[in-house]
Amino acid sequence: MEIIVNDYTKTIKGATVLDHVNLKLHSGVCYGFKGKNGSGKTMLMRAISGLINPSSGYVKIGDKQLGKDLSFPESIGILLENPAFLDNYTGYANLKLLADIQGKIKEKEIKEALSAVGLDPEDKRKYKKYSLGMKQKLGIAAAVMEKPEIVILDEPINAIDEEGVVLVKKIIFEAKNRGAIVIVACHDKEELMELADEIVEISAGKIVEKKEAV
Numbered sequence: 071m072e073i074i075v076n077d078y079t080k081t082i083k084g085a086t087v088l089d090h091v092n093l094k095l096h097s098g099v100c101y102g103f104k105g106k107n108g109s110g111k112t113m114l115m116r117a118i119s120g121l122i123n124p125s126s127g128y129v130k131i132g133d134k135q136l137g138k139d140l141s142f143p144e145s146i147g148i149l150l151e152n153p154a155f156l157d158n159y160t161g162y163a164n165l166k167l168l169a170d171i172q173g174k175i176k177e178k179e180i181k182e183a184l185s186a187v188g189l190d191p192e193d194k195r196k197y198k199k200y201s202l203g204m205k206q207k208l209g210i211a212a213a214v215m216e217k218p219e220i221v222i223l224d225e226p227i228n229a230i231d232e233e234g235v236v237l238v239k240k241i242i243f244e245a246k247n248r249g250a251i252v253i254v255a256c257h258d259k260e261e262l263m264e265l266a267d268e269i270v271e272i273s274a275g276k277i278v279e280k281k282e283a284v
């Protein structure tokens with residue numbers, strides 16, 4: 071599978087937040103989005119996820135164009151800023167609710183996803199009692215539990231402890247190795263180099279460099 075971003079421009083209230091972006095993304099590769107605050111990393115992730123519409127240009131998922139042939143990519147897991155979960159449900163119950171929308175996975179896969187991020191599947195605490203890092207881990211579990219073809223993780227290791235970072239890296243490698251297209255943004259340069267195969271540098275809504283991570 072391939073994602074093609076073709077001459078994608080997004081203007082919001084006169085401000086150009088994505089500026090003629092061209093990008094081709096392939097299966098089995100982890101792409102690291104790099105750039106300053108406000109450069110457009112999250113916006114480009116939203117564009118690829120079908121969460122915003124272009125002012126001009128397009129995104130193709132395989133041979134289907136977003137906004138034309140389909141509204142959202144068919145198989146995608148996303149962690150963007152502030153994942154929304156239900157306060158009065160446990161982590162497991164939150165994931166179960168999400169999993170039941172597609173009905174693709176059962177209890178076993180949900181529990182595996184929780185364990186993979188270092189959360190206890192049997193934890194009876196409600197989401198509102200979760201720490202910041204625990205919330206972030208639940209967001210990552212939600213993004214990957216259905217083993218989607220596209221995995222987008224915006225700042226996945228934010229607020230995550232050392233042990234958790236090791237687990238997140240493992241999750242990203244597994245997703246990549248089963249053939250997913252993985253996109254991550256991370257402000258820690260060294261961590262980004264370790265996570266990503268290719269670095270995509272964004273500045274003021276433009277892609278200024280695309281190179282192998284070394």
Ligand SMILES: Nc1ncnc2c1ncn2[C@@H]1O[C@H](COP(=O)(O)OP(=O)(O)OP(=O)(O)O)[C@@H](O)[C@H]1O
Pocket residue numbers: 082087105106107108109110111112113114
């Ligand atoms: N809802 C919005 N309405 C209008 N402009 C927005 C909106 N969200 C973001 N922007 C603008 O879009 C540009 C790109 O923002 P974006 O969130 O993609 O940056 P980023 O690279 O992810 O930054 P950070 O490193 O802080 O996460 C910024 O100029 C920002 O002000």
Ligand SMILES: [Mg+2]
Pocket residue numbers: 111112113224
């Ligand atoms: Mg961002």
